[in-house]
Amino acid sequence: MLALSEVSAGYGSVPAVSALSLAVGEGEAVGLLGANGAGKSTTLRAISGLVRPSSGRISFFGRDIASLPPYEIAALGIAHVPEGRRVFADLTVKENLEIGAYIPGAKAERRRTLDLVFALFPVLAERRWQLAGTMSGGEQQMLALGRGLMLKPRLLMLDEPSLGLAPVVTDAAFRKIQEIRALGTAILLVEQSVSRALALVQRSYVLESGRVILHGTSAELASNKQVQAAYLGL
Secondary structure, three states: EEEEEEEEEEOOOEEEEEEEEEEEOOOOOOOOEEEOOHHHHHHHHHHHOOOOOEEEEEEEEEEEEEOHHHHHHHHOOOOEEEOOOOOOOOOOOHHHHHHHOOHHHHHHHHHHHHHHHHHHHHHHOOOOOOOOHHOOHHHHHHHHHHHOOOOOEEEEEEEOOOOOHHHHHHHHHHHHHHHHHHHOOEEEEEEEOOHHHHHHOOOEEEOOOOEEEEEEHHHHHOOOOHHHHHHHOO
8 A cells, every 4th residue: 555665755955754665555553663863753744745856766556646735645544743742722623523523535425424523522512622632641642643634544653652651551552543543544653652552553664874774573572672672672
């Protein structure tokens, strides 16, 4: 479904990722793992059109999307839930969700998708008229996930969904991500909690200094001594 081939991208003259290749199959959950500054967020931003690759190819169902503006990439079915949630604090929960369905195809299905999101996240249904900025961090993360689903994406990209959340809240968020995956939505997950990520995804790529240094199934990486020492505390 999604394929990056030898992609390099960065900010100004500084490359954040170099010659990076990865793939995500339809309905698959794939992880992007690595330390801070490894290039994980830049990879997602390159896919969603927020950062232009300096070289390489990004294709979605065979179409080259590297030169498309972000709104056209979103319209193809790629939703990006950014690090830090970034909800619209002065809008209600319902208004935040409706903004997620701004493209014509998603807008036509907005009522049905909203019902699905409320069923998946009951707390959002209960607080639909509450201002997003008055919600807890965990509730805002649920809202960010719900807003991403309002696009009716074929691929949902999640950037550090556990960032700033207490462990019990993180567990709840990951249970919801697992439910989203069960609906058939493909997921590309950036996450520093490697143990949680490996429990959710089927395969992962490990990045270091903008390059893929390891790739394998969750079982393979969980038993890899390099991964155990660097990320799992073993």
